[in-house]
Amino acid sequence: xxxVQKKTKHRTGNLKKVLRYKDISIVIITIALFTxxxxxxxxxxxxxxxxxxxxxxxxxxxxxxxxTMLIISGEFDLSVGSTFAFAPFIMASxxxxxxxxxxxxxIMGIIVxxxxxxxxxxxxxxxxIPSFITTLGTMMAWRGAVLxxxxxxxxxxxxxxxxxxxxxxxxxxxxxxxxxxxxxxxxMWIILENTRFGNWxxxxxxxxxxxxALGIPxxxxxxxxxxxIGGLAALAGSIQVFRMGSAYSNAGLGMELQAIGxxxxxxxxxxxxSGTIIGTIMGTIIIxxxxxxxxxxxxxxxxxxxxxxxxxxxxxxxxxxxxxxxx
Amino acid sequence: MAREAPLYELQGISKSFGHVxxxxxxxxxxxKGEIIGLVGDNGAxxxxxxxxxxGIYAADSxxxxxxxxxxxxxxxxxxxxxxxxTIYQDRALVDSVSIYRNIFMGNELLTPYRFLDKRKxxxxxxxxxxxxxxxxxxxxxxxxxxxxxxxxxxxxIARAIYFRARLLLLDEPxxxxxxxxxxxxxxxxxxxxEEGISSVFVxxxxxxxxxxxxxxxxLSHGEKVGDFKKAEITMEQLEHMxxxxxxxxx
Ligand SMILES: Nc1ncnc2c1ncn2[C@@H]1O[C@H](COP(=O)(O)OP(=O)(O)O)[C@@H](O)[C@H]1O
Ligand SMILES: [Mg+2]
Numbered sequence: 001x002x003x004v005q006k007k008t009k010h011r012t013g014n015l016k017k018v019l020r021y022k023d024i025s026i027v028i029i030t031i032a033l034f035t036x037x038x039x040x041x042x043x044x045x046x047x048x049x050x051x052x053x054x055x056x057x058x059x060x061x062x063x064x065x066x067x068t069m070l071i072i073s074g075e076f077d078l079s080v081g082s083t084f085a086f087a088p089f090i091m092a093s094x095x096x097x098x099x100x101x102x103x104x105x106x107i108m109g110i111i112v113x114x115x116x117x118x119x120x121x122x123x124x125x126x127x128x129i130p131s132f133i134t135t136l137g138t139m140m141a142w143r144g145a146v147l148x149x150x151x152x153x154x155x156x157x158x159x160x161x162x163x164x165x166x167x168x169x170x171x172x173x174x175x176x177x178x179x180x181x182x183x184x185x186x187x188m189w190i191i192l193e194n195t196r197f198g199n200w201x202x203x204x205x206x207x208x209x210x211x212x213a214l215g216i217p218x219x220x221x222x223x224x225x226x227x228x229i230g231g232l233a234a235l236a237g238s239i240q241v242f243r244m245g246s247a248y249s250n251a252g253l254g255m256e257l258q259a260i261g262x263x264x265x266x267x268x269x270x271x272x273x274s275g276t277i278i279g280t281i282m283g284t285i286i287i288x289x290x291x292x293x294x295x296x297x298x299x300x301x302x303x304x305x306x307x308x309x310x311x312x313x314x315x316x317x318x319x320x321x322x323x324x325x326x327x
Numbered sequence: 328m329a330r331e332a333p334l335y336e337l338q339g340i341s342k343s344f345g346h347v348x349x350x351x352x353x354x355x356x357x358x359k360g361e362i363i364g365l366v367g368d369n370g371a372x373x374x375x376x377x378x379x380x381x382g383i384y385a386a387d388s389x390x391x392x393x394x395x396x397x398x399x400x401x402x403x404x405x406x407x408x409x410x411x412x413t414i415y416q417d418r419a420l421v422d423s424v425s426i427y428r429n430i431f432m433g434n435e436l437l438t439p440y441r442f443l444d445k446r447k448x449x450x451x452x453x454x455x456x457x458x459x460x461x462x463x464x465x466x467x468x469x470x471x472x473x474x475x476x477x478x479x480x481x482x483x484i485a486r487a488i489y490f491r492a493r494l495l496l497l498d499e500p501x502x503x504x505x506x507x508x509x510x511x512x513x514x515x516x517x518x519x520x521e522e523g524i525s526s527v528f529v530x531x532x533x534x535x536x537x538x539x540x541x542x543x544x545x546l547s548h549g550e551k552v553g554d555f556k557k558a559e560i561t562m563e564q565l566e567h568m569x570x571x572x573x574x575x576x577x
Contacts, residue, residue: 207422210415210419210432214433215402272423
């Protein structure tokens with residue numbers, strides 16, 4: 001082999017290595033979109049505008065993190081939008097109507113979310129029906145429950161309570177919920193990448209039979225991931241209540257699909273076994289940037305769905321083209 | 328010939344699925360450091376025997392001994408604890424994660440704070456891959472899905488070696504492999520014999536099994552119809568027995 005040949009071989013080898021790095025395609029997609037958006041509208045890349053994106057991202061982002069883990073483990077959850085409304089409604093009612101301390105009310109709300117996840121997990125793994133069906137059912141059931149409990153009226157919640165400011169206040173102008181989003185993202189990233197449970201989550205979704213054969217408790221792994229996303233959906237819903245000062249029975253409608261959208265834009269495969277938190281963070285930011293650029297450009301808001309739909313297809317195609325199909 | 332006691336011994340093993348008698352009163356001994364070719368026509372009961380040893384099925388009757396003590400194999404853990412490792416053709420690896428995560432799945436090494444000890448797992452995985460079965464895998468960080476069929480088998484075997492298996496069960500390990508890859512897999516199995524590790528090798532390829540095995544156990548319709556050392560039987564006779572299900576020595 002000549003020296004030149006060797007050199008090019010080495011170089012393409014390095015390029016391949018970079019492209020193999022699992023988050024590279026989402027980074028390329030994000031940079032490309034941000035460049036386009038900046039060219040389309042000068043206001044896009046200003047501090048004020050980025051703060052607006054940062055303020056609204058965390059609610060979906062926190063759910064999308066949980067969705068990512070659950071999808072990696074080979075299941076998904078359509079009931080998160082209903083949990084996002086139901087659990088915080090319980091929190092707000094307990095605090096405002098029953099006079100429970102707001103911190104305990106929040107804890108109760110999150111326990112409700114975790115419990116909803118537990119029920120989803122038990123039905124899916126022990127009865128053995130697809131999580132699509134289980135959570136389609138619980139999605140409707142919990143939405144019905146919150147509509148019934150609220151009789152269609154919002155439940156007020158005091159925005160200036162310390163607990164509300166802790167999760168949805170400002171830190172010298174910066175929305176703290178974004179900090180919580182990043183904190184949870186880091187915790188979940190550490191769990192996924194650096195703990196045994198995280199490894200079991202990947203292998204359970206990647207090859208359930210192999211995992212069973214090697215003694216991994218696949219049902220328990222899935223149930224715990226259902227509980228994590230349930231708890232995160234309850235927390236995200238509570239953050240919205242803290243931000244808006246009311247719990248609405250129609251909060252989080254359609255959020256399950258947006259969360260799945262953010263996850264797949266980020267490079268997580270619906271087939272399970274692969275995916276990353278970093279990708280999902282980027283995916284969530286992309287969705288809100290799209291919404292933002294539409295509003296900035298004065299285009300009618302219903303373009304949002306169309307655009308997100310197109311982005312989902314373009315992003316997943318880009319992942320496949322950049323990283324190659326994995327079958 | 329006086330011989331030491333078998334390492335593993337199956338005695339009177341029977342197993343039925345409904346009215347299908349997959350195994351009828353089968354005896355098999357496995358000695359230390361020998362390769363057994365388990366042969367027989369389709370449906371003879373080979374996979375069922377392998378699955379009983381790996382804890383997937385429980386035998387309806389019969390006893391299993393390890394070093395002359397009666398043992399029970401109720402699940403994968405029991406099988407692993409007895410030093411038995413099963414190399415499935417495709418079932419036991421996860422394509423979407425790295426080699427080292429595959430080798431250690433279910434047996435992860437942890438730091439004192441109970442995080443994954445990734446550095447140690449990588450180091451150990453690289454060591455087994457390079458020292459025991461060098462097969463051109465550069466790094467244990469590679470995704471298993473990017474490997475060839477032969478390399479995947481190597482990863483499965485590396486897992487067995489790392490966890491100090493004393494008996495490898497290989498059920499048609501070369502089925503989906505190229506000629507070259509099959510040869511590599513057979514080479515690993517032979518190398519392991521030098522280290523005293525026994526194997527039970529199931530394959531349809533008579534040439535493969537005749538090349539590699541020290542002894543042949545022939546099953547037909549769930550019954551053992553022959554048990555020969557390599558010196559006692561030619562390849563033609565072996566083939567004849569598999570086809571007819573009858574012993575050539577009458
Ligand atoms: N899980 C099962 N359920 C029902 N019948 C089975 C099962 N596993 C194997 N059998 C039957 O047992 C017999 C032996 O099968 P097997 O051990 O797979 O044979 P081989 O591996 O030698 O081809 C066959 O008749 C097969 O159909
Ligand atoms: Mg078979």
